[in-house]
Amino acid sequence: MAKKGTYTYEYPHPAVTADSVVFGYDGKQLKVLLIKRGQEKEASTRAYVGFWALPGGFLDVERDKTVAHTAARELREETKLKLSPKDFKEVGTFSHIDRDPRERVITIAHYALVKLSEVEGDTDADKAEWFAMSDIPRLAFDHDQILRVACKRLRENIFFEPVGFDLLPEVFTLPQLQNLYESILECKFDRRNFANKMKHFGMLIEVPDDTPRRGSRTPIRYKFDKDNYERLKAGGFRLEF
Amino acid sequence: MAKKGTYTYEYPHPAVTADSVVFGYDGKQLKVLLIKRGQEKEASTRAYVGFWALPGGFLDVERDKTVAHTAARELREETKLKLSPKDFKEVGTFSHIDRDPRERVITIAHYALVKLSEVEGDTDADKAEWFAMSDIPRLAFDHDQILRVACKRLRENIFFEPVGFDLLPEVFTLPQLQNLYESILECKFDRRNFANKMKHFGMLIEVPDDTPRRGSRTPIRYKFDKDNYERLKAGGFRLEF
DNA sequence: ACAAAAGTGTTAGGCCTACACCCATGA
DNA sequence: TCATGGGTGTAGGCCTAACACTTTTGT
Numbered sequence: 001m002a003k004k005g006t007y008t009y010e011y012p013h014p015a016v017t018a019d020s021v022v023f024g025y026d027g028k029q030l031k032v033l034l035i036k037r038g039q040e041k042e043a044s045t046r047a048y049v050g051f052w053a054l055p056g057g058f059l060d061v062e063r064d065k066t067v068a069h070t071a072a073r074e075l076r077e078e079t080k081l082k083l084s085p086k087d088f089k090e091v092g093t094f095s096h097i098d099r100d101p102r103e104r105v106i107t108i109a110h111y112a113l114v115k116l117s118e119v120e121g122d123t124d125a126d127k128a129e130w131f132a133m134s135d136i137p138r139l140a141f142d143h144d145q146i147l148r149v150a151c152k153r154l155r156e157n158i159f160f161e162p163v164g165f166d167l168l169p170e171v172f173t174l175p176q177l178q179n180l181y182e183s184i185l186e187c188k189f190d191r192r193n194f195a196n197k198m199k200h201f202g203m204l205i206e207v208p209d210d211t212p213r214r215g216s217r218t219p220i221r222y223k224f225d226k227d228n229y230e231r232l233k234a235g236g237f238r239l240e241f
Numbered sequence: 242m243a244k245k246g247t248y249t250y251e252y253p254h255p256a257v258t259a260d261s262v263v264f265g266y267d268g269k270q271l272k273v274l275l276i277k278r279g280q281e282k283e284a285s286t287r288a289y290v291g292f293w294a295l296p297g298g299f300l301d302v303e304r305d306k307t308v309a310h311t312a313a314r315e316l317r318e319e320t321k322l323k324l325s326p327k328d329f330k331e332v333g334t335f336s337h338i339d340r341d342p343r344e345r346v347i348t349i350a351h352y353a354l355v356k357l358s359e360v361e362g363d364t365d366a367d368k369a370e371w372f373a374m375s376d377i378p379r380l381a382f383d384h385d386q387i388l389r390v391a392c393k394r395l396r397e398n399i400f401f402e403p404v405g406f407d408l409l410p411e412v413f414t415l416p417q418l419q420n421l422y423e424s425i426l427e428c429k430f431d432r433r434n435f436a437n438k439m440k441h442f443g444m445l446i447e448v449p450d451d452t453p454r455r456g457s458r459t460p461i462r463y464k465f466d467k468d469n470y471e472r473l474k475a476g477g478f479r480l481e482f
Numbered sequence: 483a484c485a486a487a488a489g490t491g492t493t494a495g496g497c498c499t500a501c502a503c504c505c506a507t508g509a
Numbered sequence: 510t511c512a513t514g515g516g517t518g519t520a521g522g523c524c525t526a527a528c529a530c531t532t533t534t535g536t
Contacts, residue, residue, distance in 0.1 A: 002253050012243050012302035013254035016347060059336075061253035061345045067336040092331055093349045095300075095308040104302045106257060108334045108347075175515070192517070193499065216514035217506040240498090416488070433490070434526065457487035458533035481525095 002062045014095075014104040018070035019056030019143065020088065021109065021150035022081065024116035024130060025167040027176060030183045031116065031130040032147065033123070035078050037140055047102055048140030054147070055079055055128070056107065067108045075112075079128040081119060087112045089157065091150045099142045111150045113166035133183075158184055159239050162203060165224035171207050173219035174198065185241065201239065203229050243303045255336075255345040259311035260297030260384065261329065262350065262391035263322065265357035265371060266408040268417060271424045272357065272371040273388065274364070276319050278381055288343050289381030295388070296320055296369070297348065308349045316353075320369040322360060328353045330398065332391045340383045352391045354407035374424075399425055400480045403444060406465040412448050414460035415439065422482070430482065442480065444470050 022033040038049040057074035064070040068085035075081050088110035095106040116130070131137065136147065157163060163184070164177050178194045198204055207221040263274040279290040298315035305311040309326035316322050329351035336347040357371070364370075372378065377388065398404060404425070405418050419435045439445060448462040 004251050006249050006251070007253045008247050008249040009254070009256075010245050010247070011256075011299065012248045013250070014257050014300060014302050015250075015252075016255050016257065058252065059255060059347070061255050065338050067334055067347065090333055093308055093334060095349070097306050106300075106308065106349075108336070173515090190500070191515080192501085195516080196518095197498090216508075216512090217516075219515060414488090431527070432488075433528085436489080437491095438525095457485090457535075458489075460488060 002060060012104070014106050015100075016059040016067070017056050017105055017107040018059065018067045018074065018088075019054040019107045019109050019146060020071045020075050021054055021091065021111040021147055022075065022079075022114060023111060023154065023167065024114050024119070025180050025183070026116050026130075027179070028183075029132045029134065030180075031132055032136065033079060033081075033128055034131055034137075034139070035128045036126075047100065051140035052129075052131075052137045053140035054109075054143045068110065071108075071110045071112075079123045081114065081122055083112055083114070089153070091146065091153050094142055094146055096142065107146070109146045109150060111154060113163060115167065115169055117169045155185060159241070162224065162229055162239075165203075165229075171221050171223050173221055175219055177222075181241070189241070197239075197241070201232070201237075203232070243301060253345070255347050256341075257300040257308070258297050258346055258348040259300065259308045259315065259329075260295040260348045260350050260387060261312045261316050262295055262332065262352040262388055263316065263320075264352060264354050264395065264408065265360070266421050266424070267357050267371075268420070269424075270373045270375065271421075272373055273377065274320060274322075274369055275372055275378070275380070276369045277367075288341065292381035293370075293372075293378045294381035295350075295384045309351065312349075312351045312353075320364045322355065322363055324353055324355070330394070332387065332394050335383055335387055337383065348387070350387045350391060352395060354404065356408065356410055358410045396426060400482070403465065403470055403480075406444075406470075412462050412464050414462055416460055418463075426482070438482070442473070442478075444473070 024031045024033065033055065034052040035055050037047075037051050037053050055075050055078045056071065057078070059067060059070045060073070064073065066085060068088045068090075071088045072083050072085045075083060089112070091109040091111055093106060093108055097104065099105065099107075133151070136144070138144075139147065154163065158181070164172075164180050167180060168176060174195050175191075177198065178189060178191065181194070182188055203225045204222045205225045207223050209218060209221060265272045265274065274296060275293040276296050278288075278292050278294050296316050296319045297312065298319070300308060300311045301314070305314065307326060309329045309331075312329045313324050313326045316324060330353070332350040332352055334347060334349055338345065340346065340348075374392070377385070379385075380388065395404065399422070405413075405421050408421060409417060415436050416432075418439065419430060419432065422435070423429055444466045445463045446466045448464050450459060450462060
């Protein structure tokens with residue numbers, strides 16, 4: 001953030017923040033990354049001390065190229081997770097005049113998807129923690145509302161974007177993918193139909209099996225066919241479930 | 242807007258605006274309301290003088306309850322159109338650091354739908370003018386980009402919301418409705434299939450014919466079944482085309 | 483009577499849904 | 510060998526898309 005000092009304007013200006021809903025998936029449940037408020041050194045940022053909150057922070061007027069850059073930068077500073085601005089999808093603006101007790105603050109909410117398996121341990125645990133969607137604590141500000149809208153947006157986008165491939169490891173099995181879809185959409189699918197549809201989209205590449213055995217038949221492992229996905233997207237496709 | 246004066250902060254704050262893409266439909270084409278820049282009394286708002294631009298303006302930090310209120314207020318001030326904040330759907334945030342040459346300004350873009358037939362003459366013609374989508378002049382700032390995204394959003398929302406009923410007069414004919422859908426989606430539909438689908442949704446009420454004759458067979462006139470629409474929406478429906 | 487616009491119904495094909503059995507593995 | 514979890518194919522129904530002719534009215 002720019003140096004502390006005195007900045008004057010002819011008209012009042014609001015503060016602008018970018019808050020992020022970071023989704024992860026542990027193979028069972030959809031999870032969200034939250035941070036514990038209260039450690040801030042700056043008196044001016046003290047509010048809802050001790051509450052859990054979405055990661056996020058103030059737009060650096062002089063340096064952040066877009067609010068997505070703010071989101072990426074703040075997430076990195078608060079949780080050590082390194083995401084690029086283009087990993088953030090906009091959820092919407094939350095601008096109610098009373099939403100922050102300190103001053104007028106409007107926030108641009110975003111969501112991002114991370115492969116939980118690849119970032120375990122990347123976050124420092126006394127500030128940031130993953131919470132199951134079914135077990136979210138009371139949140140600061142209007143963050144519960146933001147979270148609800150972000151989930152809704154995620155559910156909508158699942159039809160247009162290969163959400164699953166951002167949340168699962170590089171290589172995954174069909175049951176894992178199905179389970180993820182069921183978690184996000186809160187419903188059940190028929191195994192065969194799900195497999196058929198997924199295969200017909202042509203976005204799956206079978207990966208020759210090698211090592212891992214588990215307590216049953218070995219599932220076939222797949223990875224995401226990115227090239228083909230780009231081609232399909234250009235043609236304006238639509239995933240239906 | 243709050244009184245001009247001196248407002249100071251410890252950190253730089255961006256200015257925040259709400260810009261609106263107001264769509265109308267004249268029975269033939271989709272149109273957008275633009276305003277001519279340059280009439281502003283305030284030196285501080287002078288930029289892109291003489292350009293056409295989307296209506297919009299600065300968030301009143303002390304009075305606008307949300308940015309949708311800003312959008313509604315500015316639209317009223319600039320074009321005399323009276324819309325309610327809930328008529329504005331959010332399109333997205335445009336926050337690039339260079340998008341305004343004067344200072345850092347981020348804008349929350351919205352779109353709104355109006356019945357052209359009901360607002361003709363409501364706007365004062367030397368500031369505001371309706372442009373066909375196929376004939377948009379060069380726009381100020383990044384407003385051309387905003388307009389493109391707003392159109393995209395409108396096209397997406399047409400599947401979830403009865404967009405047509407906000408753009409057409411109270412009472413309309415099926416050919417009018419079809420024409421509107423074709424304008425927005427830039428495609429053609431089969432007349433029979435379109436009529437069947439529309440009727441099966443159960444959102445149309447036939448209106449007994451009375452006066453209007455035109456150069457051919459008299460089309461059946463309909464109005465929008467709002468009650469039934471609310472019921473369908475609660476059940477999470479989906480319009481497919 | 484002719485041109486222009488609007489109304490209407492049917493059929494074939496594809497897609498979605500529902501459903502049951504076999505296979506591989508680990509205990 | 511048994512329990513668990515994963516893989517696979519088919520048949521019926523529904524929805525979609527394609528299609529042509531008749532009606533009304535104004536000129």
